[in-house]
Amino acid sequence: MSEPGARRVPLAALGTLGALWTLPNTLLGLIAGAVGVGFGAHIHFSRRDLAIVFHRWPWGPGGALTLGNTILHTGDSLDSPCVTYAHRAGHGDEAPIVLADHERAHVFQYMALGPLFLPLYLLCGGVSARNRFERAADRYAREGKGWWPWAK
Template identity: 70%
Template sequence: MRESAAAWGLQLARALGALWTSPNTLVGLLAGVAGMAAGARPHWNRRDCALVFHRWPWGPGGAITLGMVILHTGDTLDVSCTTYEHRAGRCEHPRVRLGDHERAHVFQYMVLGPLFLPVYLLCGGVSVRNPFERAADRYAMHGRGWWPGRS
């Protein structure tokens, strides 16, 4: 009985988080649909809890998450990448799966909803200084700790 109540609670939390971050998701959908004209292809990725637009044509490469949408320049999120701290020379980390890193951002968006982007930018944007990026890397390495300050 407890397990079903816990599962139900998790599903409710995910539904509320999806609703809360829907303005961000809408921005991601608009960007993804615009990219379809240049070859992007949408795919629901259950593992990463997001609609992924693969082969998104703009940007320096890699992926960006907007709500429950991931815009990805490659063909699959099952690629390995270095962590922000490793890339900055702060430490040596094993390579992580890009999709796991982006899934952490989906969870972060579900908590902060429309506040995520301003908070993310105030915390340093796309950089090793940003605790949201370090938490996403930690989650990608260990499968836990997607929220900044948690391990």
């Protein structure tokens, strides 16, 4: 509970500040996405995911890559099921999650950490089941909460 008379920062302002904080990452995603458009990708803004999404991005092994408020996606819809990193690594039998929910968690992580996201992500193991960023994104996709990489 806040103290009487304490000013609260509107949620929209936090979103704007987060988007500005992660703008260098978003610009990397926009550049990569724009190159992909020349090879068949198409673009739209997803209010739900707080991101500019490039679908049918023509490179990579499949799935999606988030850079700031940009999502590069090789498929047609982020609303598709996918397996968790732990499941893929054989650490358990987990139910599929929705890719959009997983990538939205990464958008939130970027908005909180800004330019620190990529170095921290790489220090935590990169694209792997042991990476706390990926485990948190999977948790958020499963439970709708817990996107912060250091949450219990």
